[in-house]
Amino acid sequence: MEPQLLYRFAADLVLFLHVLFVAFVVSGLLLILVGRLRGWAWVHNPWFRLAHLIAIGVVVLQAWLGVICPLTTWEMALRARAGEVTYTGSFIAHWLESILYYRAPAWVFALCYTVFGLLVVLSWFWVRPRPFRRR
Template structure:
């Protein structure tokens, strides 16, 4: 396979990863804003279950010290393309600066856990499935 395809797939994974992060963050914001604005879609059980599941996976990975499979897969694709680290395409450069930053592990574990707790709390404040 041409090295360019490995980079395209790596960039696609980075976009997917960014979309999942946005889903978790914006999903929580939308849940509370929707509660106050009367948006019924924020009570959709499937939306809320997907939202809780994504953050639960992130929190579990953080506590277990497991690197996100999307990150590992992306790095492996970049390595196959002969790229070192995260230098590369425009998409990769800008999205990478949003997702990846340096901090001690405990900061990530605490942040993910607090965010997960907020999402779990949203289930009690904005009960899913109620019409």
């Protein structure tokens, strides 16, 4: 197999992982809130809740520090090695602009991520996770 095809496949794989990460962060909060209303016990799992809180925390921190997500950087490096066109800026900004033709300054995304992160923190108190168990 040609090296360019391997780099392209690897870039697509990183893109897929990035989409899964975003889906986890967004759908995680929705599932927590719906699970509270529907009485789903699994939404109280402390490991799931901690992973979800850390995930959005990393996104918010990167946004406020002006750091591009490492997954975006990695994907773009692989695409460049494959000889493909790359984009600049963040993953979400690129895809919102591509899909919805919506362009916004970086501070708007930082604010949106922060508000979403605050909702995740508030959900921690509204939908309390079970305590971590000691072995």
